[in-house]
Amino acid sequence: MIPRYLVDFDISELPAVETDVIVIGSGIAGLYTAIKASERHRVIIITKKALLESNTRYAQGGIAAVISEEDSPEYHRQDTLMAGAGLCSSSSVDILVNEGPVCVQELITLGTAFDVENGELALTREGAHSHRRILHANGDATGYEIVRALSEQLAGHSNIEIWNEHFVIDLITEGNECIGALVQRPDGQRVFLRGLATILCSGGAGQLYRYTTNPDVATGDGVAIAYRAGAVLRDLEFIQFHPTSLCYPGAPRFLISEAVRGEGAVLRNVKGERFMDKYHELLELAPRDIVARAIVSEMEETKSSFVFLDITHEAPETIKHRFPTIYDTCLGYGLDMTADWIPVAPAAHYMMGGVRTGLHGETSVHRLFACGEVSSTGVHGANRLASNSLSEAIVFGRRIVERISELSPLERTGEGIHCQEAREDAVAWPIAERRLELQKLMVRKAGVRRSEEGLNQGLNELRRQLPIFNAALHTREQWEYANMLTCALLLTESALARKESRGGHYREDYPQRDDAVWRKHILQQREKGMLEEIGDDV
Numbered sequence: 143m144i145p146r147y148l149v150d151f152d153i154s155e156l157p158a159v160e161t162d163v164i165v166i167g168s169g170i171a172g173l174y175t176a177i178k179a180s181e182r183h184r185v186i187i188i189t190k191k192a193l194l195e196s197n198t199r200y201a202q203g204g205i206a207a208v209i210s211e212e213d214s215p216e217y218h219r220q221d222t223l224m225a226g227a228g229l230c231s232s233s234s235v236d237i238l239v240n241e242g243p244v245c246v247q248e249l250i251t252l253g254t255a256f257d258v259e260n261g262e263l264a265l266t267r268e269g270a271h272s273h274r275r276i277l278h279a280n281g282d283a284t285g286y287e288i289v290r291a292l293s294e295q296l297a298g299h300s301n302i303e304i305w306n307e308h309f310v311i312d313l314i315t316e317g318n319e320c321i322g323a324l325v326q327r328p329d330g331q332r333v334f335l336r337g338l339a340t341i342l343c344s345g346g347a348g349q350l351y352r353y354t355t356n357p358d359v360a361t362g363d364g365v366a367i368a369y370r371a372g373a374v375l376r377d378l379e380f381i382q383f384h385p386t387s388l389c390y391p392g393a394p395r396f397l398i399s400e401a402v403r404g405e406g407a408v409l410r411n412v413k414g415e416r417f418m419d420k421y422h423e424l425l426e427l428a429p430r431d432i433v434a435r436a437i438v439s440e441m442e443e444t445k446s447s448f449v450f451l452d453i454t455h456e457a458p459e460t461i462k463h464r465f466p467t468i469y470d471t472c473l474g475y476g477l478d479m480t481a482d483w484i485p486v487a488p489a490a491h492y493m494m495g496g497v498r499t500g501l502h503g504e505t506s507v508h509r510l511f512a513c514g515e516v517s518s519t520g521v522h523g524a525n526r527l528a529s530n531s532l533s534e535a536i537v538f539g540r541r542i543v544e545r546i547s548e549l550s551p552l553e554r555t556g557e558g559i560h561c562q563e564a565r566e567d568a569v570a571w572p573i574a575e576r577r578l579e580l581q582k583l584m585v586r587k588a589g590v591r592r593s594e595e596g597l598n599q600g601l602n603e604l605r606r607q608l609p610i611f612n613a614a615l616h617t618r619e620q621w622e623y624a625n626m627l628t629c630a631l632l633l634t635e636s637a638l639a640r641k642e643s644r645g646g647h648y649r650e651d652y653p654q655r656d657d658a659v660w661r662k663h664i665l666q667q668r669e670k671g672m673l674e675e676i677g678d679d680v
Contacts (some may be wrong), residue, residue: 148621218238
């Protein structure tokens, strides 16, 4: 049983800090939402490492928004719904495609320098997009440019306080109302941070898998602490495996942006054969789940651990200008993408599901909001359309701030809240070893391809680790592992329950999509267990 709180504490014995808005996470969702909230409220933004360390920083391809006169929100809507494989919320998608362009313009106003060609914003196309609508910065460093611009807005801001190197252990709730967070400071002191509203912007859970494009901080903390606090989760079985991460000895699983295929790169197996025509009419620009499974099939057929991405037919100057980060990174490992085929393989990239929210980012727990990858707004359905993630973060971040302005003052104090489970110190818990075992297990049993037998085996292995919740946990590494174990259990249970294949969830024993039975969402809540939801839009 996953406990309500990870550690023992007594609110009355802890120092208390008061603010209006608590923002947990410092990617695009956290930074943008903090800036918007600071126009009316005092904000504390918490990051467990440095301010710039987030998934957003590593986002290459860009941000999707209708800018060109040849494009339209309706085209963007159709593309998003197609990629989402029947599980998108049409109302959420309508919000994204119609409000996205205004929010992107605000990013520009806040200092983001997107690439320009011939005096106009440069646009590219990515998989499953019918039009060029992807804005990018410095070629392939879009995420870094966005967080750079937003973080500079935070510097010296009178209404924003930044807590670097702080860890949110749990959310503090009274009734079904979130009143703040239990936070560990860098010096080991714990504090009760009390706020009018708490916004989870903590990113995804790519570190559940051995091979991921995500940084080390992506350990699913937000999903796990929201679950412990009683929030409803949705669609955790849908994990997007990016088809093309660098797969080369000595190199990390570095993301090779989908924009490379958008600019004409082709996939070849180890025999040199182009193969996507066997799998989808859109070839290399098919939705990511299809491309990822196609690559796995080719790897199995050719008994190889990778396929090749080939863009050598393009002019070297064009490649270096458009993809400077990818070019320099590959060159550092002895690969020249202007002349060499790049070995690639799928890696865990994005979590489509998360904490279920309404159209203003509100969760099922009053005063608790979620934004960005940690949330499940309904935009992505079963498979996220490329570059919609950054757009979603700013569109719903702005909506969250609108809703916070309508909240009544916080009256609860948290007095009397405590947890005393008499946990015993963990003796010789080899956290690094257990984390690696979990990651390998998830690749084998709940990865690109799944089956009832494999998922059950995975669940049994994961459940053997449950005693960690009875131990006294003291370090960030221990709390992260507890959060990863929570997410892994919930994801695997959800994947076992969904007996069909759809989007980022593929079951070898149920290879077909089944709209008659499974055009619905799987919900999970700590006290109620697993539920189902058929919304008006599904």
